[in-house]
Amino acid sequence: xxxxxxxxxxxxxxxxxVLAAGPGKARKPASAAPALPAEVLAKLxxxxxxxxxxxxxxxxxxxxDGASAVPQITALLRGGLPYPLAEAAIDTxxxxxxxxxxxxxxxxxxxxxxxxxxxxxxxxAKATGGGAVATSAPALRGALSDPDAQVRAxxxxxxxxxxxxxxxxxxxxxxxxxxxxxxxxxGQLCDPADCDAxxxxxxxxxxxxxxxxIDQLLFRPAAEVTDDQKIAVVDRVRDLGTRDANKFLKNxxxxxxxxxxxxxxxxxxxxxxxxxxSPGSDS
Amino acid sequence: MRASLxxxxxxxxxxxxxxxxxxxxxxxxxxxxxxxxxxxxxxxxLAGTVITQGADVAVGVAGHGARxxxxxxxxxxxxxxxxxxxSRPIVTGRVxxxxxxxxxxALDALTGRPLWTRPTGGLALRGAGDxxxxxxxxxxxxxxxxxxxLAVGRDGSVLRQIERPVELGDPAVVGRLAFVPWxxxxxxxxxxxxxxxxxxxxxxxxxSHAWTSGGGLYFGELGMFRFDxxxxxxSHGGAxxxxxxxxxxxxxxxxxxxxxxxVRAIAGAADKIRLYARPTxxxxxxxxxxxxxxxxxxxxxxxxSGDKAxxxxxxxxxxxxxxGAAAEGSLILCDDAGKITTLDGHTGATVGDPLDxxxxxxxxxxxxxxxxMAGAARDPGPLVQQIRTALADRDLEVGVGQTLLLRExxxxxxxxxxxxxxxLATDPRTAxxxxxxxxxxxxxxxxxxxxxxxxxxxxxxxxxxxxQPPPVGPIARALAAMNxxxxxxxxxxxxxxxxxxxxxxxxxxxxxxxxxxxAEAPALLRFFALYRDAPPTPEEIPEAVNAVAEALLRxxxxxASAVIDAAAREPATxxxxxxxxxxxxxxxxxxxxxxxx
Numbered sequence: 079x080x081x082x083x084x085x086x087x088x089x090x091x092x093x094x095x096v097l098a099a100g101p102g103k104a105r106k107p108a109s110a111a112p113a114l115p116a117e118v119l120a121k122l123x124x125x126x127x128x129x130x131x132x133x134x135x136x137x138x139x140x141x142x143d144g145a146s147a148v149p150q151i152t153a154l155l156r157g158g159l160p161y162p163l164a165e166a167a168i169d170t171x172x173x174x175x176x177x178x179x180x181x182x183x184x185x186x187x188x189x190x191x192x193x194x195x196x197x198x199x200x201x202x203a204k205a206t207g208g209g210a211v212a213t214s215a216p217a218l219r220g221a222l223s224d225p226d227a228q229v230r231a232x233x234x235x236x237x238x239x240x241x242x243x244x245x246x247x248x249x250x251x252x253x254x255x256x257x258x259x260x261x262x263x264x265g266q267l268c269d270p271a272d273c274d275a276x277x278x279x280x281x282x283x284x285x286x287x288x289x290x291x292i293d294q295l296l297f298r299p300a301a302e303v304t305d306d307q308k309i310a311v312v313d314r315v316r317d318l319g320t321r322d323a324n325k326f327l328k329n330x331x332x333x334x335x336x337x338x339x340x341x342x343x344x345x346x347x348x349x350x351x352x353x354x355x356s357p358g359s360d361s
Numbered sequence: 362m363r364a365s366l367x368x369x370x371x372x373x374x375x376x377x378x379x380x381x382x383x384x385x386x387x388x389x390x391x392x393x394x395x396x397x398x399x400x401x402x403x404x405x406x407l408a409g410t411v412i413t414q415g416a417d418v419a420v421g422v423a424g425h426g427a428r429x430x431x432x433x434x435x436x437x438x439x440x441x442x443x444x445x446x447x448s449r450p451i452v453t454g455r456v457x458x459x460x461x462x463x464x465x466x467a468l469d470a471l472t473g474r475p476l477w478t479r480p481t482g483g484l485a486l487r488g489a490g491d492x493x494x495x496x497x498x499x500x501x502x503x504x505x506x507x508x509x510x511l512a513v514g515r516d517g518s519v520l521r522q523i524e525r526p527v528e529l530g531d532p533a534v535v536g537r538l539a540f541v542p543w544x545x546x547x548x549x550x551x552x553x554x555x556x557x558x559x560x561x562x563x564x565x566x567x568x569s570h571a572w573t574s575g576g577g578l579y580f581g582e583l584g585m586f587r588f589d590x591x592x593x594x595x596s597h598g599g600a601x602x603x604x605x606x607x608x609x610x611x612x613x614x615x616x617x618x619x620x621x622x623x624v625r626a627i628a629g630a631a632d633k634i635r636l637y638a639r640p641t642x643x644x645x646x647x648x649x650x651x652x653x654x655x656x657x658x659x660x661x662x663x664x665x666s667g668d669k670a671x672x673x674x675x676x677x678x679x680x681x682x683x684x685g686a687a688a689e690g691s692l693i694l695c696d697d698a699g700k701i702t703t704l705d706g707h708t709g710a711t712v713g714d715p716l717d718x719x720x721x722x723x724x725x726x727x728x729x730x731x732x733x734m735a736g737a738a739r740d741p742g743p744l745v746q747q748i749r750t751a752l753a754d755r756d757l758e759v760g761v762g763q764t765l766l767l768r769e770x771x772x773x774x775x776x777x778x779x780x781x782x783x784x785l786a787t788d789p790r791t792a793x794x795x796x797x798x799x800x801x802x803x804x805x806x807x808x809x810x811x812x813x814x815x816x817x818x819x820x821x822x823x824x825x826x827x828x829q830p831p832p833v834g835p836i837a838r839a840l841a842a843m844n845x846x847x848x849x850x851x852x853x854x855x856x857x858x859x860x861x862x863x864x865x866x867x868x869x870x871x872x873x874x875x876x877x878x879x880a881e882a883p884a885l886l887r888f889f890a891l892y893r894d895a896p897p898t899p900e901e902i903p904e905a906v907n908a909v910a911e912a913l914l915r916x917x918x919x920x921a922s923a924v925i926d927a928a929a930r931e932p933a934t935x936x937x938x939x940x941x942x943x944x945x946x947x948x949x950x951x952x953x954x955x956x957x958x
Contacts, residue, residue, distance in 0.1 A: 125932050125933075127933055156890065157890060157927075158889070158890040158891060158892070158893050158894050158928075159894055159933070160894040160896070160933055161894070161895070161896065163894075163933075164894075185857075185887055185891065186891070188857055188858065188859055189859060189891060190859045190863075190866075190891075190892070190902070192859075195859065222823070222824055223821070223822045223823040223824045223825070224823065224859070225821055225823065225859065225860045230823065248824070251824045252824060255823060255824055255826075
């Protein structure tokens with residue numbers, strides 16, 4: 079019996095409960111997915127792991143069109159794969175963007191091999207659909223405490239990509255524990271109080287880190303972050319009166335859309351002028 | 362032989378010539394064992410001689426070797442005597458004998474009053490004894506080899522001076538007879554009046570010290586021989602002898618340094634790592650006072666049983682212990698801050714308030730002949746608590762001592778000992794050596810399961826600063842041995858935790874083979890699926906998968922059996938795992954289980 083045999087046994091008798099977060103959930107294959115060539119699916123059923131690997135590469139190259147292979151890939155993962163193949167299979171699911179992926183991939187976010195964990199976090203961060211946050215965010219939040227720094231960084235970034243607002247507290251904790259990738263996600267997700275808290279990190283953690291988050295919030299739509307809030311943030315940066323503040327503000331000024339808020343734009347212009355003579359400024 | 366009768370005028374001053382000359386046979390190598398005849402004659406001669414009680418005092422070297430400070434242990438006034446000090450002062454009888462600045466001098470031990478001074482020409486003091494009328498000192502010859510023995514009366518007159526090409530040890534004086542150890546095995550008895558060697562005893566253990574204590578006279582170095590009616594039988598091993606039980610103690614402390622050594626004025630490691638013991642009073646069978654002996658290791662003091670050297674108590678001191686003496690029922694210790702602390706010999710409790718030499722000291726010599734504990738004893742708490750205090754000390758100097766304490770802790774059956782071991786093993790500040798010992802000890806625990814299970818609730822958690830996972834493997838082994846089924850859920854959780862080390866994962870899996878219930882089957886299945894294809898190394902993971910397979914066959918039901926059957930046929934399954942599960946499947950089939958156990 080080959081890999082497919084294990085898949086069948088696991089699928090039939092364990093009903094996905096081995097490596098799926100929700101035991102017994104029968105997932106339907108992605109609908110309306112164009113069929114992959116039969117030889118690709120055959121590769122995925124091979125006993126030869128090299129063939130399986132080649133099949134995964136084929137699916138990945140097919141992009142979204144590879145969705146029809148998702149049931150087979152998830153079955154492979156449920157039954158277990160050698161570490162490198164597990165990593166490749168998870169990456170493939172992430173690239174295909176399968177809504178089936180989070181259930182199957184989440185257990186791999188706690189795999190012993192950090193490469194597999196990183197792949198799992200990358201895939202979970204790409205999850206889409208209404209239930210994506212509910213399914214993926216717990217694993218990503220848990221991964222903020224992972225022993226591996228790269229896993230922590232990927233999780234912090236992924237929570238922003240997922241728009242997992244529930245994770246903002248965790249992201250702040252991560253930021254304060256030197257997971258600096260959390261700043262961007264906080265900037266993407268913060269409510270007014272959280273945005274204030276992020277700006278409040280100025281002077282406490284490196285400027286370049288905090289401004290990755292501030293940059294995000296300044297460019298968010300006014301429906302999420304009001305002009306007044308953005309102006310207050312610009313003022314906080316201007317008050318630093320440093321060369322770095324001037325450079326950051328000039329960078330934002332340069333990217334500010336012509337259609338963007340005139341009010342905020344004026345404030346940015348004024349802040350750039352005010353910090354031109356800051357120590358070390360090259361303005 | 363060079364002019365052994367010569368008076369060393371140049372070295373010891375004109376006064377030396379007042380001393381009598383000494384016969385050639387003194388310390389002679391041609392002596393033949395007389396079967397105890399001469400030493401028995403000496404003993405009979407001293408019958409009725411009362412050995413004067415020595416002064417109870419602590420004497421420190423202070424001011425970079427510029428002065429002595431003394432504090433009577435009974436609490437009298439502290440004294441100070443300014444004089445250069447170049448070797449360790451000796452307290453004997455009621456005097457302090459010291460050398461420095463080219464002279465040898467004696468002080469009244471309780472008051473610091475100078476008694477006499479003799480020039481030495483730079484010879485270094487090795488040992489001294491005093492009987493209240495005469496002081497006998499041994500000094501290292503300037504040339505290196507050989508020794509000088511000097512007997513000085515209370516008025517400072519030199520009664521006897523002997524130079525010999527042998528290494529003389531630390532002498533004692535009783536009734537104007539000097540008992541001088543030498544050659545590692547002899548004690549020669551010299552009559553100070555005429556310099557004659559009036560007796561000699563051959564001892565069957567390395568001996569370089571003679572001293573009085575509690576009204577008795579003793580010889581020894583490794584152990585103690587008592588000068589009593591049995592001393593005549595010493596040459597054939599019949600003397601009363603007191604030894605300490607063998608025990609591997611940190612730093613390999615000595616009861617006494619070799620008496621032929623000159624000890625530096627400033628304390629070194631050998632002063633901080635020492636044994637202390639006191640014989641029972643004269644008249645009682647020779648044994649350790651209180652059935653206890655003591656060891657120090659920098660800032661730790663240990664009370665050890667006299668029979669098997671089991672740890673009775675441990676005292677953690679605020680500063681390094683550099684000197685002390687075993688008193689009757691207590692241990693008196695002196696630290697480098699100049700504080701003198703009394704510990705109850707049975708419990709290790711501090712007794713009364715510490716005495717004070719008034720300033721930090723570079724070394725400290727204590728004589729405790731007749732002093733008794735006075736003052737209230739502070740409850741030191743149970744032994745586990747004492748060990749907890751000692752192990753909480755982060756001073757690297759006490760690290761080796763902590764390893765010993767950990768072994769002692771491991772031997773205690775108390776549940777609280779289990780708790781403390783777990784705390785140590787999960788504290789990131791715990792030194793690596795101590796951590797290894799703690800893990801070994803935890804694996805061997807058979808009490809305190811609730812502490813072990815509670816420890817498993819802890820997982821690595823970067824954001825919450827839990828960076829040291831619990832010792833899952835040792836805990837798993839202990840809980841499996843205790844058959845604690847209630848531990849299975851927590852062990853299963855660690856099985857799936859990537860922060861759990863490979864060895865700990867294997868141990869947890871093997872414990873689950875014993876402890877798992879059907880409730881753990883999902884976690885076991887998940888682990889099996891994730892790692893059945895694990896690479897051959899680290900080998901602990903395939904070993905863990907094998908153990909999990911066994912557990913699954915026991916608790917997983919038909920679904921688990923089917924998964925395992927399939928894995929046995931799957932080429933990608935780790936070969937070790939494949940062989941194992943195939944064997945399990947075959948065994949189950951042979952037993953009629955049809956793929957299940």
